[in-house]
Amino acid sequence: MAASDWWVRLREKLGGIPTFVAPSRNSEARVAQTSEALRTLLEDKSVPANVRDELTEDFAHVQALLDKLAAGELHIAVFGRVSVGKSALGNALLGREAFATGVLHGTTRARNAERWHEVAGQGLHLIDTPGINELSGEERERLAFDVAAISDLVIFVVDGDMTQSELDALRTLGRTQRPLLLALNKADRYTVDERARLLARLREHSAGLVRAEDVIACSALPAERVVVQVAADGSESETRTAQPNDVAELDARVRAIAEREGKTLAALNAGLFAGDLSDRVAQRVALARKDLAQRVIRNYCLAKGIAVALNPVPVADLLAAASLDIALVLHLGKVYGMPLTRSEAGTLIATICAQLAALMGAIWGVHLVSSALKGVSAGLTTLVTAGAQGALAWYATELVGRAAEKYLVQGKSWGEGGAKRAVADIVASLDRDSILREARAAILARLRGQQTSA
Numbered sequence: 001m002a003a004s005d006w007w008v009r010l011r012e013k014l015g016g017i018p019t020f021v022a023p024s025r026n027s028e029a030r031v032a033q034t035s036e037a038l039r040t041l042l043e044d045k046s047v048p049a050n051v052r053d054e055l056t057e058d059f060a061h062v063q064a065l066l067d068k069l070a071a072g073e074l075h076i077a078v079f080g081r082v083s084v085g086k087s088a089l090g091n092a093l094l095g096r097e098a099f100a101t102g103v104l105h106g107t108t109r110a111r112n113a114e115r116w117h118e119v120a121g122q123g124l125h126l127i128d129t130p131g132i133n134e135l136s137g138e139e140r141e142r143l144a145f146d147v148a149a150i151s152d153l154v155i156f157v158v159d160g161d162m163t164q165s166e167l168d169a170l171r172t173l174g175r176t177q178r179p180l181l182l183a184l185n186k187a188d189r190y191t192v193d194e195r196a197r198l199l200a201r202l203r204e205h206s207a208g209l210v211r212a213e214d215v216i217a218c219s220a221l222p223a224e225r226v227v228v229q230v231a232a233d234g235s236e237s238e239t240r241t242a243q244p245n246d247v248a249e250l251d252a253r254v255r256a257i258a259e260r261e262g263k264t265l266a267a268l269n270a271g272l273f274a275g276d277l278s279d280r281v282a283q284r285v286a287l288a289r290k291d292l293a294q295r296v297i298r299n300y301c302l303a304k305g306i307a308v309a310l311n312p313v314p315v316a317d318l319l320a321a322a323s324l325d326i327a328l329v330l331h332l333g334k335v336y337g338m339p340l341t342r343s344e345a346g347t348l349i350a351t352i353c354a355q356l357a358a359l360m361g362a363i364w365g366v367h368l369v370s371s372a373l374k375g376v377s378a379g380l381t382t383l384v385t386a387g388a389q390g391a392l393a394w395y396a397t398e399l400v401g402r403a404a405e406k407y408l409v410q411g412k413s414w415g416e417g418g419a420k421r422a423v424a425d426i427v428a429s430l431d432r433d434s435i436l437r438e439a440r441a442a443i444l445a446r447l448r449g450q451q452t453s454a
C-alpha cells in the first residue's frame with residue numbers, strides 16, 4: 001500500500017477534523033475510537049526509529065492524552081491581557097489561592113519561570129497563562145496555539161470592551177477549534193446597566209467565535225468595600241471589607257460543559273492532536289525515506305561505476321548493462337515500503353530503459369562520451385578513459401534509480417503523463433555534467449586507492 005498507509009488508516013478512523021459543538025451522543029464510542037487511534041499511533045512499527053526519536057515529545061504527549069482520556073479530565077485554560085484577572089479567575093474556579101495575583105502587570109509571568117502554570121482540583125485542571133500583551137505578536141500566536149493544544153476549553157478573560165489585539169488573539173484561538181468562553185471579569189466595577197451594554201458589545205465582537213450564552217460576566221476578586229467613618233472629633237477611620245466573588249454563572253457553565261461533553265471534548269482534542277501528529281510523522285517518514293533512497297542510489301552508482309571502469313563495456317551496451325540495476329530497484333522498493341518481485345523490477349527497468357533509449361538515442365554516443373571526458377586535458381591514460389566509462393554507467397544507474405524512486409513514491413504509478421513524461425522529467429531535472437564530473441572523481445579516487453593498496 002501507499003508509503004504512509006498507517007496514517008491514512010488513522011485519518012480514516014478519526015473521520016476527518018471534528019469541529020466544536022460535539023454530538024454528546026456516541027461520546028463513549030468516540031472516546032474509544034480516539035483512544036484506539038492514539039494507541040495505533042504509539043505502537044505503529046512502521047514509524048522508523050529515527051523519526052520516533054525526533055518526535056519523542058509528541059509521542060509522550062500522545063501518551064499523556066491517552067491517560068487524560070482514561071481519567072476523563074477536562075483541561076481549562078484562562079487566556080487574556082495582563083491584569084484582567086486571569087489568575088484570580090483560576091483561583092475562584094478552584095476555590096483556593098492556587099495562582100499568584102497582583103496589581104502589577106505580568107504577575108503570572110514574573111512568578112512562574114514556565115510559560116504557564118497548571119493546577120488540578122474540584123474536578124478541573126486549570127492552566128494559567130501570562131498576559132498576552134507582554135508578548136510579541138508571534139509569541140502571542142504561539143502561546144495561543146500551545147495553550148489550545150493542551151486544553152479542552154479556553155476561557156478568554158477581558159475586563160471591559162475588547163481591544164483590537166484581544167480580538168485578534170480570540171480569532172487565533174478560534175482557529176484552533178477549541179470551544180471558547182468569553183468572561184467579562186471585574187463586573188463589580190460596572191453598574192447593572194453598563195454591564196448589560198458591555199456584554200451585548202462583547203457578544204457582537206465575538207459573534208461566530210463564541211456562542212452568545214458563553215459570554216458571561218463575573219467578578220473573580222471584587223475590590224474591597226472601603227467605608228470611611230468620621231468621628232465626632234473629626235478624625236477619620238477606614239474599614240475595608242472583602243467582597244465575595246461572583247463566578248457562579250461561569251462556574252456553572254464550565255461544569256455543564258464538562259459534564260455534558262467533557263469526555264467528548266477531550267476525545268475531540270486528542271483526535272485533533274493525533275491527526276496533526278500523524279501528518280508530521282508522515283512528513284518525517286517521507287523525508288527519511290528520500291534521504292535513505294538517495295544514499296542507496298549513490299552506493300549502487302558507485303559500485304556500478306567501479307565495476308564498469310574495471311571492466312569497460314562498449315558505450316552502446318551501457319543501457320543493456322542497466323538491467324544489472326535490478327538489485328538497486330529491489331532495494332528501493334524496500335526503502336519505500338513497497339517490495340517488488342524480481343520480475344516486477346525487471347519490467348520496471350525495461351520500461352525505464354526503453355524511455356531512456358528513446359530519449360537519448362541520438363545523443364547517447366559520442367556526445368556523452370565527450371561530456372564524460374570534458375575537463376580531462378592531457379594524456380588520456382587508460383585509467384581516465386575507464387573512469388569516463390564508469391561515470392557513464394553511474395549516470396545511467398542514477399537515472400534508473402531516480403525514475404524507479406519516482407514510480408514508487410507515486411504508489412507504483414507513473415502518474416498522468418505515463419513513463420515517457422516521468423523519465424523525461426527526471427532526465428531534465430538532473431545536471432548531467434556535474435553528475436559525470438562527480439562520478440568520475442569518485443570512481444578515480446577509488447581506483448587510485450585500489451592501485452596504491454594493490
Ligand SMILES: Nc1nc2c(ncn2[C@@H]2O[C@H](COP(=O)(O)OP(=O)(O)OP(=O)(O)O)[C@@H](O)[C@H]2O)c(=O)[nH]1
Pocket residue numbers: 081082083084085086087088089100101102103104105106107108109129130131185186187188189218219220221222223
Ligand atoms: N475590581 C476587581 N478587581 C479584580 C478582579 N479580579 C482581579 N482583580 C484585580 O486585578 C489585578 C490583576 O489580577 P490577576 O489575577 O493577577 O490578573 P492576571 O490577569 O493574572 O495578571 P497577569 O498575571 O499579570 O497577566 C489584581 O489586583 C486583582 O486584585 C475583579 O473581579 N474585580
Ligand SMILES: [Mg+2]
Pocket residue numbers: 086087088100101107108109128129130
Ligand atoms: Mg496572572
